[in-house]
Amino acid sequence: MKNQLQQQFKQTYNKSATHSFFSPGRVNLIGEHIDYNGGLVMPCAVTFGTYLLVAPNDDNVFRFKSINFPEEGSIEINADHAKQGSLWYNYPTGVISYFLQQNKTLGGLDMLYYGDIPIASGLSSSASIEVVTAFALNQIFDAGFSKLDLVLLSKWVENVFIGLNSGIMDQFSVTFGEQNKALMLNCDTLEYEAVHTNLGEYVLAIINTNKPRKLAESKYNERVEECAEALQALKQELYIKYLCDIDTDTYNKYQHLLTDQTVNNRARHVIEENDRVKLAAEALSGNNLEEFGRLMYASHNSLRDLYEVSGIELDTVVEYAATNPDVIGARMTGAGFGGCAIALVKGSAFDKFSAEVTEYYTNKIGYAPSVYKSLIGNGVSELKQEQYA
Numbered sequence: 001m002k003n004q005l006q007q008q009f010k011q012t013y014n015k016s017a018t019h020s021f022f023s024p025g026r027v028n029l030i031g032e033h034i035d036y037n038g039g040l041v042m043p044c045a046v047t048f049g050t051y052l053l054v055a056p057n058d059d060n061v062f063r064f065k066s067i068n069f070p071e072e073g074s075i076e077i078n079a080d081h082a083k084q085g086s087l088w089y090n091y092p093t094g095v096i097s098y099f100l101q102q103n104k105t106l107g108g109l110d111m112l113y114y115g116d117i118p119i120a121s122g123l124s125s126s127a128s129i130e131v132v133t134a135f136a137l138n139q140i141f142d143a144g145f146s147k148l149d150l151v152l153l154s155k156w157v158e159n160v161f162i163g164l165n166s167g168i169m170d171q172f173s174v175t176f177g178e179q180n181k182a183l184m185l186n187c188d189t190l191e192y193e194a195v196h197t198n199l200g201e202y203v204l205a206i207i208n209t210n211k212p213r214k215l216a217e218s219k220y221n222e223r224v225e226e227c228a229e230a231l232q233a234l235k236q237e238l239y240i241k242y243l244c245d246i247d248t249d250t251y252n253k254y255q256h257l258l259t260d261q262t263v264n265n266r267a268r269h270v271i272e273e274n275d276r277v278k279l280a281a282e283a284l285s286g287n288n289l290e291e292f293g294r295l296m297y298a299s300h301n302s303l304r305d306l307y308e309v310s311g312i313e314l315d316t317v318v319e320y321a322a323t324n325p326d327v328i329g330a331r332m333t334g335a336g337f338g339g340c341a342i343a344l345v346k347g348s349a350f351d352k353f354s355a356e357v358t359e360y361y362t363n364k365i366g367y368a369p370s371v372y373k374s375l376i377g378n379g380v381s382e383l384k385q386e387q388y389a
Contacts, residue, residue: 040186042195043185047374048372062074091133094157123340124174152171181196182195211313227243326345
């Protein structure tokens with residue numbers, strides 16, 4: 001594929017690319033719907049993502065082309081830029097706009113993008129595009145931004161330029177990701193720990209339900225409000241800023257303050273899930289994959305029963321996984337109501353797992369999922385020539 005990208009660039013721009021970059025997608029291994037409650041998440045970079053090949057031009061323009069999308073675009077340097085509809089190259093345009101607003105000196109570039117992240121799967125294709133563009137500009141033009149600066153500017157693109165309300169986990173994990181390590185991240189303070197994650201004979205199976213996540217935004221806002229209500233109730237007797245400032249034992253002592261059962265359920269998920277992330281870090285550090293798998297199933301059950309954000313599609317994937325002796329753990333990942341589930345599957349049994357989960361899901365849901373295999377990869381980087389051999 002990498003050689004094909006070089007050839008494609010030459011065919012497109014009639015010259016060779018001078019630089020090549022890669023930014024991964026990400027999955028969250030555990031810690032769902034708690035980032036906005038002061039909790040911990042545990043994402044990791046995956047081994048597929050967004051490739052960017054570039055070469056300078058003398059025309060003082062940025063040209064955007066993608067193998068994935070038919071739309072092509074170009075923008076001038078030092079011009080005011082704004083979002084144009086829902087075009088894919090709004091993301092790199094936003095990054096360039098930020099650099100120019102910060103008075104960074106840029107030159108014209110011909111740019112070719114290719115992504116092997118499934119679009120709209122919840123694996124952060126947008127963050128991958130933002131970060132690979134920001135990293136490339138920072139390297140080529142020696143802009144002096146730190147890795148954390150790149151995370152923050154990419155989040156600015158998502159929130160302000162594009163206008164989507166999202167947290168910082170996606171940009172952080174594709175920037176700071178490390179091979180065979182999960183990142184235990186506090187999204188409020190941005191403190192993190194790289195947790196050694198030896199999957200041994202297992203691989204990460206990512207199962208896209210192929211269900212559009214139409215309910216995710218409205219239900220997300222509803223859950224945020226319910227958590228705020230739970231926090232206010234607990235503040236009657238506890239001095240806390242976030243739900244995740246307390247652990248499960250403390251919550252059990254004060255849950256009587258929450259008189260609404262639904263709100264009680266939401267708070268219980270959040271607080272117990274935060275405890276599960278800490279236990280997961282201990283399990284992974286101790287090479288205890290069985291315990292980590294148990295925590296994955298517990299997380300999914302809580303998201304299904306207490307937080308009510310899974311749905312029949314995600315439940316069907318996890319339901320099948322629990323019957324397969326080659327699977328050690330599985331759960332939904334992301335906002336829910338569609339999107340993806342993940343499972344730890346023996347590498348030698350992956351093809352069999354893929355075929356069987358596809359058959360099981362299709363028989364129950366009526367259409368097929370998409371199944372991908374990944375390891376835990378590195379964050380954004382420049383690819384050297386030998387990596388394209």
